[in-house]
Structure formats: C-alpha cells, structure tokens
Amino acid sequence: MASNADTLTIGLVQMTCVEEPRVNLDKAMARVEDAVARGAQVVCLQELFASRYFCQSEDVARFELAEPIPGPSTQALGRLAAARKIVIIASLFERRAAGVYHNTAAVIDATGALCGRYRKMHIPDDPRYYEKFYFTPGDLGFLAHPTAHGLVGVLVCWDQWFPEAARLVAMSGAPIIFYPTAIGWDRNEVAQVRARQLAAWETVQRGHAIANGVFVAAVNRVGVEDGLEFWGNSFVCDPFGEVIARASTATEDTLVVRCDLSLVEQTRRNWPFLRDRRIDAYADLTRRLRCE
Numbered sequence: 600m601a602s603n604a605d606t607l608t609i610g611l612v613q614m615t616c617v618e619e620p621r622v623n624l625d626k627a628m629a630r631v632e633d634a635v636a637r638g639a640q641v642v643c644l645q646e647l648f649a650s651r652y653f654c655q656s657e658d659v660a661r662f663e664l665a666e667p668i669p670g671p672s673t674q675a676l677g678r679l680a681a682a683r684k685i686v687i688i689a690s691l692f693e694r695r696a697a698g699v700y701h702n703t704a705a706v707i708d709a710t711g712a713l714c715g716r717y718r719k720m721h722i723p724d725d726p727r728y729y730e731k732f733y734f735t736p737g738d739l740g741f742l743a744h745p746t747a748h749g750l751v752g753v754l755v756c757w758d759q760w761f762p763e764a765a766r767l768v769a770m771s772g773a774p775i776i777f778y779p780t781a782i783g784w785d786r787n788e789v790a791q792v793r794a795r796q797l798a799a800w801e802t803v804q805r806g807h808a809i810a811n812g813v814f815v816a817a818v819n820r821v822g823v824e825d826g827l828e829f830w831g832n833s834f835v836c837d838p839f840g841e842v843i844a845r846a847s848t849a850t851e852d853t854l855v856v857r858c859d860l861s862l863v864e865q866t867r868r869n870w871p872f873l874r875d876r877r878i879d880a881y882a883d884l885t886r887r888l889r890c891e
Contacts, residue, residue, distance in 0.1 A: 605861040607748060607775065610634030610642035611854040613833040613846045615822035620649045620664065624672060627689075628679055630853050635683045637855040640748045643688040645820040645833075646756050646781040647702065650692070655825050657732040665694035669713055673705050681711030686746045688753055690779035692733070693718070702734045704753045704779055706744045715744030719755040720764065727785065727827055730757075743773035749860075752776040752813070759804055759817065763884065769811035769873070774863045776811075778804065780819040783829035797830055801842075809840040812867040814858050821851060838866035 612630040616623050627648050634642045647653075649672055653661040666672060672691055680687045686709055693703035693716075702722070706715035718737030722730045741764055743750040752773030758764045759778050768776050782800060784793050801817075808815040814837055821831035833846040835856045846852035867873060883889050 604749075605859060606857055607860055608638045608640050608855065608857045609775070609777075609816055609835070610637070610639030611816055611818035611833045611835070611846070611856075612642065612644050612648070613818055613821050613831055613853070614645065614648070614851045616648065616651045616820060616824070618651055620672075623649050624675060628675065630851075631676075631679060631685075631687060632683075634853050634855050635685055637853075638857070639685065639855050641686040641688070641746070641751060643753075643777045643779060643816060643818050644690060645818050646690045646779040647692060648690060648779075648820070651824050652781045652820070652827065652829075654730045654733060655727040655827060657729050661733065662694075662700065665692040665700050667695075668693045668703055668705050668716060670694075673707060673713060676705075677707050677711035677713070680707045680709055684709045684747070686714075686748050686751065688751070688777055688779065690755060695735070699735050700733055701737060702730065702755060703737075704755055704777075706746065706751065706753060709747035714746055715742070715753075717742070717744075717753040717755065719758060721757045721761055723757045727825075728757075741767035741771065743768060743771035750774065754778050756780045756782060759800065759807075762807060762810065765807035765811055765813075765815075769813050773813065774860050775814040775816060775858060776807065778815065778817040780817055780833075781829065782819055783824075783827040786823065786826055786828050793830075797832060801832070801834065805836050805840040805842070808836045808838055809870070810872055812838045812863055812870065812873065814838060814860075814863075816856075818854075819846075821847075821849060838862050
C-alpha cells in the first residue's frame with residue numbers, strides 16, 4: 600500500500616469478456632485480488648465489465664443483463680472491497696426501474712458499502728454503439744466521490760471526449776478521474792485510420808489531465824466481440840499529461856500504478872489554469888451554439 604496521504608496506488612483491470620456474466624465477474628474479482636497483492640488501493644474495472652458489449656445491436660432481450668444497484672454484483676464486489684480494505688469502481692448495466700436503465704459506475708468503499716455512483720451522461724448512438732436504445736442519460740451530475748482513500752472522480756467512455764465533464768469533476772475536488780471504457784475498431788478498419796482513432800482518444804484525455812491538473816486513468820476492454828476489436832491501451836497519465844503506464848493493445852492486463860498526488864498542487868502552481876478561468880464570461884456554454 601502507499602505510505603502516505605500524498606500517494607495513491609491504483610489498479611486498472613483490462614480484460615476480455617464472455618457471454619456468461621458470472622464468469623466475467625469471477626475473472627474481474629480475481630484480477631482485483633492480483634492488483635491488491637501488488638499494492639492497489641483503488642481498482643477500476645472496464646465499462647460494462649460483467650458482459651460482452653451488447654450495444655452493437657438493438658435487442659430487447661439484452662435488457663435481461665441489467666441489475667439493480669445495490670445488487671448481486673455490487674454485493675459480491677463489496678465483500679471483496681471490505682475484506683481487502685480497498686475501493687472498487689465497477690461499471691454496470693443498472694436497472695433503476697421498469698423501463699429505465701442506466702450505464703452506471705458504482706463506487707464501492709473499503710467498508711464494502713456503496714459510497715457513490717455515476718450515471719453516464721453522454722450517450723452515443725453510432726454504428727455498433729447503439730447505447731441510446733439501452734441507456735437513459737444520467738441525472739446525478741459530475742461529482743467527486745469521497746472514499747476511504749480520498750476523493751475520486753468517475754466518468755464513463757463517451758464522456759472522455761467532453762472537456763466540460765472533466766472540468767466539473769476536477770472542480771469538485773477529485774485529483775484523479777477514472778474513465779471505464781469500451782472502445783474499439785471496426786474489424787474492417789484500415790491500419791492508418793486505426794492509428795488516428797487511437798491517437799485522438801489518448802490525446803483528448805491527456806488534454807483533460809493538463810487543462811485540469813489531475814491524473815487521468817482510462818481502462819478499456821480488449822479482445823474481439825462480434826464486429827468490434829477493442830483496442831485495450833488502458834493508461835494512466837499525470838497532471839502534466841505524461842503517460843506513466845500503459846497496457847497492451849491485444850492482451851489482458853492489470854496495471855498497478857503509484858500516483859504521487861502532490862503533483863496536482865505542483866502542476867497547478869506552475870500552470871494555474873483553474874485560477875485564470877474567466878468564469879464571468881462563460882455563460883454561453885449553456886447554449887448549443889452561439890450563432891442561434
């Protein structure tokens with residue numbers, strides 16, 4: 600474990616998924632145990648880790664994969680979190696009520712209790728990412744969640760592309776933003792386009808780290824599921840935007856990374872972007888376009 604309040608050791612679980620949710624849950628828990636054995640205090644699982652990525656098509660039967668929060672998965676992970684005195688961030692298909700479902704990241708504290716949840720706010724609707732069919736947009740806002748190991752921020756996948764989301768989480772006090780993710784290439788995509796997509800994905804998140812003076816931890820799935828080849832490359836970058844750890848493109852991996860949280864203060868002293876924001880001049884950000 601990290602030795603003082605200025606350090607946080609995090610784990611990111613990048614893995615393949617199969618059809619049977621219990622198999623995925625068991626694998627995730629085993630990988631959490633591995634991360635803990637290597638010193639992790641906060642472990643984040645990939646987006647919708649308990650199943651294959653079902654949003655590639657619109658299929659009413661897939662709603663059967665949803666579960667309540669708290670529910671079976673959070674209870675199992677809660678027992679593990681309590682036993683190991685760790686925090687677990689688990690992205691799940693939440694059944695909130697009949698006909699109302701969310702893509703939700705549950706934050707489970709070191710006591711095993713649910714200490715926060717984030718419901719994905721930005722919902723894509725693209726070929727093989729038909730999430731609007733399944734998920735109601737989130738309504739809990741952009742927050743930092745208090746845990747036994749400090750404040751953590753959580754956003755989910757498509758949220759990665761929106762600077763407003765990262766800014767609001769950073770403004771809530773989180774020194775690190777976790778992004779559970781499920782992103783990949785169309786299996787027929789050419790190599791040049793693949794490289795550009797991956798570079799853009801990493802660049803925008805590193806930009807969030809720089810603009811806000813925070814650590815960013817993105818954990819993606821890996822493997823081929825139907826028409827998508829998930830590109831892995833889970834990574835952690837520091838408040839200067841430098842990548843300090845990266846997983847592979849094609850294989851399962853569990854990153855364990857020690858983050859020196861004092862870098863948040865040091866970086867913001869030299870790049871005081873939060874200090875210099877012109878909050879008196881940003882009202883138009885609440886409009887879709889200024890030209891209307």
